[in-house]
Amino acid sequence: MKLVVVSNRVARAKTNEPMTGGLAAALLPLVESSGAIWVGSSGQILDDSSANAFATIETLGKGALALLDLPAAHYGGYYEGFANSALWPALHSRVDLIRTSQDDYESYREVNAFMARALLRFRTPDTAFWVQDYHFLALGAELRALGTTHPIGFFLHTPWPAASVMRCVPHHRELIERMLAYDLVGFQTAADCENFAGYLRTELGLAVKGGVVASPYGITRLATFPIGIDVDVFAAQAAKAALHPEVSRLRRSLEGKKLAIGVDRLDYSKGLVARVDVFDRILTLHPELKRKVSFLQIATPSRGTIEAYGALQDELARHVAEVNGRHGEVDWTPIRYLNKGFGQTVLAGFYRTAHVGVVTPFHDGMNLVAKEYVAAQNPQDPGVIVLSKFAGAANELDAALLINPHDTDAVARSIAAALAMPLSERRARWETMMRRLRTNTIHQWFSRFMAALADTRINDILVDAKQPVVPLQARPGHGSAALH
Numbered sequence: 401m402k403l404v405v406v407s408n409r410v411a412r413a414k415t416n417e418p419m420t421g422g423l424a425a426a427l428l429p430l431v432e433s434s435g436a437i438w439v440g441s442s443g444q445i446l447d448d449s450s451a452n453a454f455a456t457i458e459t460l461g462k463g464a465l466a467l468l469d470l471p472a473a474h475y476g477g478y479y480e481g482f483a484n485s486a487l488w489p490a491l492h493s494r495v496d497l498i499r500t501s502q503d504d505y506e507s508y509r510e511v512n513a514f515m516a517r518a519l520l521r522f523r524t525p526d527t528a529f530w531v532q533d534y535h536f537l538a539l540g541a542e543l544r545a546l547g548t549t550h551p552i553g554f555f556l557h558t559p560w561p562a563a564s565v566m567r568c569v570p571h572h573r574e575l576i577e578r579m580l581a582y583d584l585v586g587f588q589t590a591a592d593c594e595n596f597a598g599y600l601r602t603e604l605g606l607a608v609k610g611g612v613v614a615s616p617y618g619i620t621r622l623a624t625f626p627i628g629i630d631v632d633v634f635a636a637q638a639a640k641a642a643l644h645p646e647v648s649r650l651r652r653s654l655e656g657k658k659l660a661i662g663v664d665r666l667d668y669s670k671g672l673v674a675r676v677d678v679f680d681r682i683l684t685l686h687p688e689l690k691r692k693v694s695f696l697q698i699a700t701p702s703r704g705t706i707e708a709y710g711a712l713q714d715e716l717a718r719h720v721a722e723v724n725g726r727h728g729e730v731d732w733t734p735i736r737y738l739n740k741g742f743g744q745t746v747l748a749g750f751y752r753t754a755h756v757g758v759v760t761p762f763h764d765g766m767n768l769v770a771k772e773y774v775a776a777q778n779p780q781d782p783g784v785i786v787l788s789k790f791a792g793a794a795n796e797l798d799a800a801l802l803i804n805p806h807d808t809d810a811v812a813r814s815i816a817a818a819l820a821m822p823l824s825e826r827r828a829r830w831e832t833m834m835r836r837l838r839t840n841t842i843h844q845w846f847s848r849f850m851a852a853l854a855d856t857r858i859n860d861i862l863v864d865a866k867q868p869v870v871p872l873q874a875r876p877g878h879g880s881a882a883l884h
């Protein structure tokens with residue numbers, strides 16, 4: 401089988417370039433080792449949509465990376481518009497931040513159709529497609545409309561919220577009906593999967609039994625595949641990174657004092673302003689910790705042209721300045737705040753240097769930083785992770801100090817407890833978490849998804865392949881009732 405993986409953002413082939421978001425970092429070793437073709441956005445736009453859209457195709461380990469210029473007329477409406485100002489806020493239960501238009505939706509659909517046409521170049525009799533994330537909810541249906549009966553899987557990296565939240569997304573019904581063109585739809589957690597099944601039952605009137613649903617497209621399976629990391633590779637990278645000049649600089653600057661670290665994309669789902677409040681609170685409640693601990697927050701900007709992101713960046717910068725102004729000394733700054741990305745090796749070294757990992761999102765599909773922080777620790781002297789209950793990673797990392805990120809005092813108490821935790825408890829918690837991480841690495845995640853995709857096709861008892869049906873809404877007399 402030849403696998404074609406599709407995502408909006410891809411990791412660049414250059415080693416140790418900063419990577420934005422967990423998806424790119426997670427897929428990179430898979431493509432390198434499996435020989436898959438990874439297709440994604442080049443980040444450039446194309447004025448002439450009849451020109452060759454493939455900017456570059458280069459080798460990536462045993463696989464290849466194919467970068468596509470997306471159509472200029474639709475890129476903004478697709479990426480900043482529908483994907484990141486309608487779907488992203490809804491998927492993270494921030495319906496108050498939904499800002500979108502009919503044009504955005506049409507651009508989103510156009511880019512999904514454009515990507516489907518571009519993918520035909522890689523279609524051979526034994527190709528399987530694996531579509532990643534909310535940018536391409538309708539891509540499977542577009543591929544089916546082009547006659548593709550090949551296996552197509554979909555994996556969502558973000559949470560999937562309750563049906564009452566998804567109902568706030570314009571055109572939700574049409575989009576989610578189209579998701580049934582996928583053979584397999586994978587989620588990070590059982591709760592996300594159950595929310596999706598709940599939507600199919602309540603909004604589309606479909607029967608979901610044993611994770612299987614039938615629609616005019618054929619059979620679709622719903623299942624949970626928590627994404628993992630390359631645990632031992634990351635651990636080895638962290639151990640080696642101690643010698644990296646940037647990591648040494650950080651360690652020297654601590655002068656033997658303690659460090660807490662947070663590494664996130666600058667996004668409202670990550671709870672960054674609340675996290676700064678926590679540090680304010682810690683230093684107010686425990687003035688004895690002044691100068692004994694600093695907090696390094698790396699907040700990598702993305703989606704900066706969207707108003708909510710620009711506003712957050714301003715608010716966060718102001719807030720950090722206020723807290724530093726309140727608690728700082730002429731020779732000590734409590735919060736070190738950086739708006740830039742770092743390569744994986746340097747980050748691995750930073751995680752190992754930090755005594756506490758602070759991962760406190762309000763909502764997060766998985767949060768691979770949490771897993772990487774744990775994997776990066778020195779087994780003889782591991783740090784402690786303070787982790788939001790609302791990150792998918794909390795299901796596996798239940799030996800972390802689990803917190804509610806909305807409860808500032810409780811998070812402050814947990815960080816203070818982490819800083820004071822005896823070595824025996826740190827080791828016991830860390831060993832438990834490492835055992836869990838090793839049972840679900842990124843490679844196991846990949847194999848499980850692929851096995852489930854193959855299995856879905858073998859066990860498809862109603863139809864022996866997905867139907868290349870005309871999209872439901874486009875057929876006369878077939879509104880959403882066609883699915884009931």
Ligand code: F6P
Nearest residue numbers: 409420421422423424533557702
């Ligand atoms: O993990 C969620 C995600 O949206 C990924 O799809 C993406 O790679 C990452 O966050 C970064 O987002 P963006 O590409 O919009 O900066």
